[in-house]
Amino acid sequence: MFFQLIVSGISFGSLYALVALAMVIIYKTSEVPNFGQGEMSMLSTFVAYTLLVTHGHSFAVSFIGALLFAAILGIFLEFVFLRRAKDPNILSLILITLGFQMILYGLASWKWGADQRDLPFPVSDFDVINLGPAVISYLNIATLLITLILMLLLFVFFKYTKIGVAMKATQQNAMAARINGIRTNRILSITWAMSSAIGAVAGILLAPIATLDPNLMLDPLLKGFAAAVLGGMTTLVGAALGGYMLGVIENLFGGYISLEFKSVVAFGIIVLVLCFKPSGLFAKHYVRKV
Amino acid sequence: MKKRNLVVMLTCVLFLSVAFIPAAQAERGVTDTEIRIGQWGPQTGPAALWGAVARGTGCYFDMINAEGGIHGRKIKYFLRDDGYMPPRTKAIAKELVEDKKIFAFASGVGSATGMAVKKYLHKKKVPWVGPAAGSSHWAYPSTKYLWATYPLYCDEAAILINYAVKKMGKKRIAFFYQNDDYGKEGLYGAQLALEKLGMKLVAEVSAEPLDTDLSSHCMKLKKANPDCVLNWVLPKQGAIILGTAAKLGFKPQWMTTSTLSDTAVMYKITKGLYKDVYYTCFAEAPDSPHKLMRKYRKAQQQYAPKDRWGIFFYAGFYFVEPMVEAFKRCGRDLTVENFVKAMDSIKDFQGIGPKNSFSPNNRQGTRASFVGKCGDKGKFLRVSDWMSSGVDVNEVIKRAYNR
Numbered sequence: 001m002f003f004q005l006i007v008s009g010i011s012f013g014s015l016y017a018l019v020a021l022a023m024v025i026i027y028k029t030s031e032v033p034n035f036g037q038g039e040m041s042m043l044s045t046f047v048a049y050t051l052l053v054t055h056g057h058s059f060a061v062s063f064i065g066a067l068l069f070a071a072i073l074g075i076f077l078e079f080v081f082l083r084r085a086k087d088p089n090i091l092s093l094i095l096i097t098l099g100f101q102m103i104l105y106g107l108a109s110w111k112w113g114a115d116q117r118d119l120p121f122p123v124s125d126f127d128v129i130n131l132g133p134a135v136i137s138y139l140n141i142a143t144l145l146i147t148l149i150l151m152l153l154l155f156v157f158f159k160y161t162k163i164g165v166a167m168k169a170t171q172q173n174a175m176a177a178r179i180n181g182i183r184t185n186r187i188l189s190i191t192w193a194m195s196s197a198i199g200a201v202a203g204i205l206l207a208p209i210a211t212l213d214p215n216l217m218l219d220p221l222l223k224g225f226a227a228a229v230l231g232g233m234t235t236l237v238g239a240a241l242g243g244y245m246l247g248v249i250e251n252l253f254g255g256y257i258s259l260e261f262k263s264v265v266a267f268g269i270i271v272l273v274l275c276f277k278p279s280g281l282f283a284k285h286y287v288r289k290v
Numbered sequence: 291m292k293k294r295n296l297v298v299m300l301t302c303v304l305f306l307s308v309a310f311i312p313a314a315q316a317e318r319g320v321t322d323t324e325i326r327i328g329q330w331g332p333q334t335g336p337a338a339l340w341g342a343v344a345r346g347t348g349c350y351f352d353m354i355n356a357e358g359g360i361h362g363r364k365i366k367y368f369l370r371d372d373g374y375m376p377p378r379t380k381a382i383a384k385e386l387v388e389d390k391k392i393f394a395f396a397s398g399v400g401s402a403t404g405m406a407v408k409k410y411l412h413k414k415k416v417p418w419v420g421p422a423a424g425s426s427h428w429a430y431p432s433t434k435y436l437w438a439t440y441p442l443y444c445d446e447a448a449i450l451i452n453y454a455v456k457k458m459g460k461k462r463i464a465f466f467y468q469n470d471d472y473g474k475e476g477l478y479g480a481q482l483a484l485e486k487l488g489m490k491l492v493a494e495v496s497a498e499p500l501d502t503d504l505s506s507h508c509m510k511l512k513k514a515n516p517d518c519v520l521n522w523v524l525p526k527q528g529a530i531i532l533g534t535a536a537k538l539g540f541k542p543q544w545m546t547t548s549t550l551s552d553t554a555v556m557y558k559i560t561k562g563l564y565k566d567v568y569y570t571c572f573a574e575a576p577d578s579p580h581k582l583m584r585k586y587r588k589a590q591q592q593y594a595p596k597d598r599w600g601i602f603f604y605a606g607f608y609f610v611e612p613m614v615e616a617f618k619r620c621g622r623d624l625t626v627e628n629f630v631k632a633m634d635s636i637k638d639f640q641g642i643g644p645k646n647s648f649s650p651n652n653r654q655g656t657r658a659s660f661v662g663k664c665g666d667k668g669k670f671l672r673v674s675d676w677m678s679s680g681v682d683v684n685e686v687i688k689r690a691y692n693r
Contacts, residue, residue, distance in 0.1 A: 001509055004538070008505035106334060114338030115598075116525050116559045126536045126561075137537050210502045211529045211559045214338075219500040247503070254506030260469060262506065263498040 004134040005251040011140035013247020014147040018202035019217075019224025020231065020239035021147075021154065025195040027233045029171045029188060032093045036077070036100030037199050038221030042214060043104050044070035044200035045207050046112050049119050059122050066204060067197045074196030075189045083185065108214040119207035143205045150198060151240050158236065167191060171234075219263075223250075226266035229273050232280025241282060319393025320624050325360070325617065327351070328368040328386035329396045330403065331422075335373035339525065340399040343422045344369050345597055346590075346606020347396050350614075353589035360617045363624070368392060374399070376406035383407040387414050394418065394629070397609040401425045401471055411435065417629050419616075420609030424548070424572075425471050426687055429654035435626075437633055437648055439609050439655045443472060443547060444479025444686040446570040446659050447520060448679030450545045451483040453568070453661050454518045460543060464493035464516035466507065466531060468523045471690065476522035476547060478689040482681050492516050497527060508534040511542075521546040525556060532563045548572050548659065552601050557668025565666065568673070570659040573601065573608045573643045575670040582642050604642065611641035612648070612655060644676045654683075 019037065026034045034040075048066035051057045057065070081096055082088070125139040158164040169177040170187045178184050206220060223246060231242025246266060254262035273280060319326040331344025351365040359365065368386055372378040379398075386392045387410075394417040398404055401423040411418050412433050420439040421428050424446065428438035447465075454460040465480050467473030477494060484490055493514035495507050508531060511519060519542045521528055528550045535541070546569045550556055554576075556564040574580045576599055586607050590599055597603050616632035617624065636655075637647045646655030661674040 001513065004509060005506060008503070008509075012503040012505065109334045109338055114332075114334075114341065116339070116529065116555060118559045118561060125533055126563075128537055128539075135538060206502070209530065209533060211526050213526065215500075215526070219502045250503065251506045255509060259507060259510065260496060260498075263501055 001255060002252075003132070005255045006248055007131065007134040007136050007140075009248035009251035010244055011136065011143060011247070012251075013227075013244035014140075014143050015202055015206050015220055015243075016223045016227045016246050017147050017240040017243025018150070018198060018205070019220055020228040020243045021150065021236060022195045022199040022202065023224060023228045024233055024236055024239040025154070025198065026191055027228070028236075029167050029191045030082075030093070031090055031171070032082075032097065033225065033228075033233070034097045034100075034195065035094065035221070035225075036097040036104060037195070037224070038217030039101045039104035039108070040070065040073055040077070040196050041199035041203035042216045043108055044073065044196070045119065045203035045212060045216060046108055048200075048204050049112075049117060049207070049212055052120060053117075059120070063204065066200050070196040070200035071193035074192035074194075077196075078189055078192040083188075105214055112214070114213060117212040119204070119212045121204075121208035125209055139205075139208060146201060146205065147240070150201065151236065154236050163187070163190060223266050226270050228280075229270050230281060232283025235280065235283045238280055238282025242280070317393065317625050318387075318391045320363070323363055324366045325363050325394075325624065326366045326368065326390060326392040327394055327396050328370070328382075328390065328392040329398055330370050330372040330379050330382045331397075331399045332374040333371035335375070337374035337400065340422065340602055341371070342597060342600065342602040343397055343399050343606040343609070345594060346603040347610055348606070349589055349594040349597070349603075350586070350607040350610065352593040353586070354614060356593075360614065361620075361622050361624075367396075372403055374403060376403050379403040379406050380410070383410055387411070387416055392416070393624075393626075394613065396420065396613060397422045397606060399423070401427060404428070408433075408436070415626055417613075417626060417633070419613040419633070422605065422609055423472070425475055426683055426690075427471070429652070430683055430687060432651055432653035434630060434650075437612065437653050437655060439612060439643070439646055441548070441570075441572050441644065441656055441659045442479070442654065442681075442683065442686075443475040443522070444482070444681050444683065445657045445679040446547050447476040447479035447522070448483035448681040449570055449659055449661065449677050450520055450568065451480050451487075452677070452679065453674065454543070454545060455484075455487055455489070458518070458543065460518040461489075462492045462514070462516045463489070463518045463520065464495070464511050464514050464542070465491050465520050466495050466497070466511060466523065467521075468499055468527070469496040470499065472549075473522045474690045475686055476520070478686040479679070479681050480520055481689070482685060483679060497523060497531075499524065499527075501527065502530065504530050504534050505538075507531065508538055508540060511535075512538060512540040516542050518543040518545060521550065523550075525550055525552070525559070528556065529559045529563075532560045532567075536563055543568070545569065548601075551662060551670075553662070553664040553670045554600065554668045557664060564664045564668065567664045569662050569664070571601065571662045571672075572656075572659055573605055575662065575672050576601065576604075577670065578642075578672075580642060586642065608641060608643040611643070612636050612639055612646050615639055 047069045051062035123138045125137045128135040166182045227242035227246045228239040231238035333341040355364045370382040397420045399422040404421045424440040424443040544567045551569045551571045619632040638645045644656040644658035658676040658678040663671045665671045
């Protein structure tokens with residue numbers, strides 16, 4: 001049982017990791033945790049569903065279509081709402097993202113209704129590989145691999161590409177970045193597009209397990225946020241590791257201590273981390289110099 | 291002389307106005323041509339799946355109006371979306387009672403939402419028939435203006451337990467439930483039914499309504515090695531737990547509540563795993579040849595063609611059938627007091643659900659359900675007649691709420 005709890009924890013943890021990554025990308029450039037993230041992923045997953053089931057396109061086409069939609073949605077929200085904010089301090093921006101959450105949730109309920117749907121996925125969650133005392137499904141393996149690949153790509157992107165470095169610069173000091181010729185507005189748009197697309201991947205990987213409805217991301221978003229806080233809101237690798245850790249901790253807690261309090265673990269972790277290491281387990285503690 | 295006439299006339303006018311004005315205002319929500327009825331139901335938000343109940347009731351009333359109404363009165367129906375949020379239900383109840391002056395409330399989805407307005411409706415003497423939830427809150431104890439038509443969750447659980455043990459020979463039964471009134475009443479119903487048979491649940495595992503990762507829950511269930519698991523959660527978690535169990539190679543006989551009896555949807559979202567799952571149900575099967583079912587189905591095609599003909603849609607018909615029957619029994623003289631008497635005169639009344647009987651001391655109209663089984667491609671198969679459980683509801687309430 002112990003081994004199986006860990007394997008299941010890692011598989012679900014990789015979904016938390018994806019959500020955490022999506023959050024951190026935006027946080028890194030604008031210091032805003034995007035609470036509309038979950039609904040953005042959910043909406044993109046519905047787009048994948050519509051392309052796949054209603055219009056009968058292939059999975060690949062629907063998947064790419066959904067990612068494109070997600071990217072455009074991200075740019076749209078940033079450009080139309082956040083950029084227009086009159087007094088763009090962090091609190092008001094966070095409130096705007098909460099507004100997104102409500103608008104997108106309502107939109108999806110209106111367009112697709114509340115019935116649970118099944119998103120067909122090329123890899124099954126019922127076909128499993130035996131790892132001795134535990135089993136892991138093909139879908140879990142796919143989720144793990146996709147998360148790892150995305151992490152690697154993001155790492156390379158932020159470390160070695162010009163835009164990646166520009167993004168980091170924008171986060172550290174937007175004014176200085178602008179003076180140095182970085183178009184910070186464009187950087188923000190790109191961040192939102194990337195984050196939204198990664199969120200969409202999480203949604204599409206989750207829907208075959210949890211069924212698709214407007215509530216798809218309510219729980220995973222909170223968990224992803226907790227994971228990001230645990231690992232560190234400013235570090236991609238940290239946030240992703242936070243996701244895996246949270247998945248495993250939750251499952252072990254549920255398996256050995258209490259199932260009733262399992263869903264509270266994530267929030268307990270947020271509180272503990274904020275009390276003892278507010279920047280997260282894996283982030284370097286920044287002290288801004290005047 | 292003239293002056294005396296004037297005085298007499300004035301006295302008459304005064305007398306008549308005193309006598310007639312209250313009569314003209316007498317019944318809230320009833321006029322010569324209409325009866326005003328309200329309902330709340332989540333059309334948006336996490337429970338919007340059950341919003342179909344409220345639309346079903348609307349369709350039922352459309353059908354009745356098209357047939358000429360009841361004793362010359364048409365039903366004017368007010369449907370409001372509360373998004374499954376009790377504060378909004380409160381506002382809706384106030385608006386419909388005080389502003390729209392409705393006569394009665396029909397159905398209304400949810401335990402928490404209904405509980406938020408139960409006292410208020412009682413205080414305002416608003417009749418309320420058929421809350422769409424099977425908790426014991428409505429009829430235990432009975433109150434003057436409230437009648438329940440949804441079989442109790444504890445009865446459903448006990449019926450399934452009896453079926454599993456007596457008909458299917460199951461020996462090790464586990465219970466997976468949502469950690470709230472809905473889940474707990476089911477749990478205690480199952481416990482009591484098993485105690486009667488001299489047995490015990492081999493595992494009791496609870497989940498929070500929002501949990502998405504159910505692997506540790508599933509492993510706990512599997513560890514107890516049950517041959518049958520009763521599932522008292524919502525459709526989403528019902529699908530997740532079946533998927534997780536299939537992955538872990540855990541294959542007990544699954545049984546579920548009427549909440550998961552929409553086999554067409556359940557089969558689809560579980561990718562076929564729902565086949566051979568047993569469940570309880572409170573109204574005829576969707577393709578039943580029952581005369582009323584055929585009639586209602588026609589009404590759906592005519593008045594609500596966009597809605598799916600599923601169990602929750604026609605539940606909206608079933609929950610309020612006795613209400614319409616009581617209107618018929620009242621005749622033209624429809625007042626709250628007469629309506630209460632008419633409702634309590636209903637005995638063994640049967641529409642598309644089990645038989646309902648009411649009296650001033652018994653406001654739980656029915657405690658019966660039948661057992662169904664999901665067949666190939668999500669087909670709804672009825673496998674038993676109407677059955678009741680005989681569970682001691684007071685004991686369930688004692689265990690669940692310590693009262």
